[in-house]
Amino acid sequence: MGRPPCCDKEGVKKGPWTPEEDIILVSYIQEHGPGNWRAVPTKTGLSRCSKSCRLRWTNYLRPGIKRGNFTEQEEKMIIHLQDLLGNRWAAIASYLPQRTDNDIKNYWNTHLKKKLKKLQTGSEGNLGEGFSTSQPIPRGQWERRLQTDIHMAKRALSEALSPEKPSCLSVSNPSNSSFFSSTKQTQSLCYASSAENIARLLKGWMKNPPKSSCTNSVVTQNSFNNIAAGGTDTASSEGSPKGSSAELSETFESLFGFESLESSTSEFSQSLSPEATVLQDESKPDIGAEMPFSLLEKWLLDDAGCQEKVTCGGDPPVFLH
DNA sequence: AAATGGTACAACCGCCTAGTG
DNA sequence: TCACTAGGCGGTTGTACCATT
Numbered sequence A: 001m002g003r004p005p006c007c008d009k010e011g012v013k014k015g016p017w018t019p020e021e022d023i024i025l026v027s028y029i030q031e032h033g034p035g036n037w038r039a040v041p042t043k044t045g046l047s048r049c050s051k052s053c054r055l056r057w058t059n060y061l062r063p064g065i066k067r068g069n070f071t072e073q074e075e076k077m078i079i080h081l082q083d084l085l086g087n088r089w090a091a092i093a094s095y096l097p098q099r100t101d102n103d104i105k106n107y108w109n110t111h112l113k114k115k116l117k118k119l120q121t122g123s124e125g126n127l128g129e130g131f132s133t134s135q136p137i138p139r140g141q142w143e144r145r146l147q148t149d150i151h152m153a154k155r156a157l158s159e160a161l162s163p164e165k166p167s168c169l170s171v172s173n174p175s176n177s178s179f180f181s182s183t184k185q186t187q188s189l190c191y192a193s194s195a196e197n198i199a200r201l202l203k204g205w206m207k208n209p210p211k212s213s214c215t216n217s218v219v220t221q222n223s224f225n226n227i228a229a230g231g232t233d234t235a236s237s238e239g240s241p242k243g244s245s246a247e248l249s250e251t252f253e254s255l256f257g258f259e260s261l262e263s264s265t266s267e268f269s270q271s272l273s274p275e276a277t278v279l280q281d282e283s284k285p286d287i288g289a290e291m292p293f294s295l296l297e298k299w300l301l302d303d304a305g306c307q308e309k310v311t312c313g314g315d316p317p318v319f320l321h
Numbered sequence B: 001a002a003a004t005g006g007t008a009c010a011a012c013c014g015c016c017t018a019g020t021g
Numbered sequence C: 001t002c003a004c005t006a007g008g009c010g011g012t013t014g015t016a017c018c019a020t021t
Helices: A019-032 A037-044 A049-060 A072-085 A090-094 A101-124 A139-161 A184-207 A213-229 A244-256 A261-272 A274-283 A294-307
Strands: none
Touching: A019 A037, A019 A049, A037 A049, A072 A090, A072 A101, A090 A101, A213 A244
């Protein structure tokens, strides 16, 4: 017999991920590491398909991911690799460790394809120095370069894995397979990096909060409760805790000591609840550098402990107990 | 200012392969 | 060996945003 089904299609949430969901996912992976995606939705209480969780992690939450603004060098690299490998985006992405296959694919489809088409029809020939489409670099040459790349990557990996040089290679090279098998300290750094990804997302979130954010945060509140209690309850869609997105963002910012978040986020600090303010004071010292998610866990547990106090702008809070 | 069309990107869908019982 | 699933991958879609009319 095979394994049980991945996830029942009913009750699975679709669409954009909320920062709260991201936090839940990252905190879970911080504890258990990536993999066993099938267990993630049940263990976290996320109403997401395991595939969706994996995709979210690999494409957006994983540490070391660079987003937007492809450099000219990256562009050239993608074009040449696409010429060499075809639409094997995962393979291409392996040469651009900071980029995801999805990102590269999107960039190709939206930018580069048109660019190349334009150049081909316009018979201009060049996109810039060393960047020709009408006269692509000979395959042999590229294969040699690829082999050199592989050799360098291997060397970097062996250096990084040697005990004399304990370093969080994974931050600069998330594709490293030893990513989650390193020390706890290393993990902390990695997840701090992951938290930066979330910080960026939160920033965008606060600029453009979706209309459904209240509902989403409700799910999260319950999910947090589940995590704090170590339970496996499924998330409920009832209840409506107030403004948790903003408060959550602020709390998260304070937890990790994000400096990347700009002043736009500071306005939320004034609306912090007493609990959150206390938390902020507690967590300010040496946060971000070490064990940021331990603090998160503490916060989650505290949150579970004081949840009875939570009110929701007139609506009675609903808790899963 | 409103309508329309184009663009960019996040997420989903479906297929394939390797692994498991 | 077979049946079945998880995970990975590439293609496609949905939608928010932006520019133009």
